[in-house]
Amino acid sequence: xYKALVIDDEPxxxxxxxxxxxxxxxxxxxxxxxxxxxxALELIRKLKPDLIFTDIYMPRMDGLLMxxxxxxxxxxxxxxxxxxxxxxxxxxxxxxLGVTRFILKPSNLQELEEALxxxxxxxxxxxxxxxxxxxxxxxxxxxxxxxTLSNSGAAGEGRPEGxxxxxxAAGEGRPEGxxxxxxAAGEGRSEGxxxxxxVAGEGRSExxxxxxxxxxxxxxxxxxxxxxxxERRFLVNAALAYMEQNYGRKLMLSEVADQVYVSQxxxxxLLHQYGGKPFTELLxxxxxxxxxxxLRNPAYRITDVSEMVGFQDVTHFSRVFRKITGIPANQxxxxxx
Numbered sequence: 001x002y003k004a005l006v007i008d009d010e011p012x013x014x015x016x017x018x019x020x021x022x023x024x025x026x027x028x029x030x031x032x033x034x035x036x037x038x039x040a041l042e043l044i045r046k047l048k049p050d051l052i053f054t055d056i057y058m059p060r061m062d063g064l065l066m067x068x069x070x071x072x073x074x075x076x077x078x079x080x081x082x083x084x085x086x087x088x089x090x091x092x093x094x095x096x097l098g099v100t101r102f103i104l105k106p107s108n109l110q111e112l113e114e115a116l117x118x119x120x121x122x123x124x125x126x127x128x129x130x131x132x133x134x135x136x137x138x139x140x141x142x143x144x145x146x147x148t149l150s151n152s153g154a155a156g157e158g159r160p161e162g163x164x165x166x167x168x169a170a171g172e173g174r175p176e177g178x179x180x181x182x183x184a185a186g187e188g189r190s191e192g193x194x195x196x197x198x199v200a201g202e203g204r205s206e207x208x209x210x211x212x213x214x215x216x217x218x219x220x221x222x223x224x225x226x227x228x229x230x231e232r233r234f235l236v237n238a239a240l241a242y243m244e245q246n247y248g249r250k251l252m253l254s255e256v257a258d259q260v261y262v263s264q265x266x267x268x269x270l271l272h273q274y275g276g277k278p279f280t281e282l283l284x285x286x287x288x289x290x291x292x293x294x295l296r297n298p299a300y301r302i303t304d305v306s307e308m309v310g311f312q313d314v315t316h317f318s319r320v321f322r323k324i325t326g327i328p329a330n331q332x333x334x335x336x337x
């Protein structure tokens with residue numbers, strides 16, 4: 001069976017998805033649920049589900065960044081979004097990040113089943129087949145991520161504590177075939193109000209995606225187009241934006257990685273691949289660019305500028321400044337003023 005996970009901070013949505021969707025019809029089992037992004041990431045890394053239904057506005061996490069992190073770390077995972085917010089720009093960004101479906105609440109059973117059908121079809125197209133009872137997982141084709149070859153056991157056995165079981169009678173205890181959140185957002189929408197549920201990856205927009213901090217891809221990431229993946233570019237831009245906002249203090253790779261929800265190792269690899277340099281060199285580059293602006297103001301001593309851009313040692317600042325610009329900070333100031 002394919003393992004599915006539901007992420008939503010509204011218990012009524014989780015219960016509705018559990019009861020309404022005929023998971024077994026699509027060779028799926030609901031392996032668990034999470035109420036916020038941080039909890040979800042921990043559960044995903046533990047269970048490694050094949051597909052996810054998630055809200056995009058959640059406590060403790062930026063939904064787009066979480067999706068980008070998941071798509072970057074688990075390339076074959078299929079993701080569909082359930083949201084009560086009609087935001088076309090958000091929908092476009094989500095689809096550019098590889099989301100399969102963008103579904104508005106209140107959603108009906110037909111929409112949910114269609115999303116599940118498409119996600120499982122895409123998994124099969126990638127050569128990822130569901131585990132059968134008593135059989136190992138099967139994966140066809142070269143270049144796929146390694147998948148655990150353990151027996152699934154009897155249906156439902158070995159699931160983590162708190163596993164959601166289903167399906168119960170569709171729509172049990174609620175209006176037939178309708179899934180509604182506690183908010184009224186999205187109610188009364190016209191038929192086909194959001195035409196953004198095209199299969200991700202087919203006809204993706206070539207438009208630049210705006211990352212947090214007002215940064216666009218073309219402004220921050222070098223032309224490393226050979227293996228360019230939208231969700232990875234998005235993560236790198238978000239990391240660079242955070243570095244630009246916090247360059248004036250001690251800043252570690254681990255802190256930046258936490259902000260974009262990936263491991264230090266994964267972010268280091270992405271920065272080198274898409275930024276062309278390791279973390280320290282990228283951070284120093286940001287700091288020296290800011291220092292050049294400050295040096296044009298004669299009111300600041302070089303020691304002051306060094307501290308303002310995050311260097312604790314003016315000697316180290318001077319060495320880095322000369323390495324990047326080719327001239328000493330004093331000479332740069334004299335030429336600019």
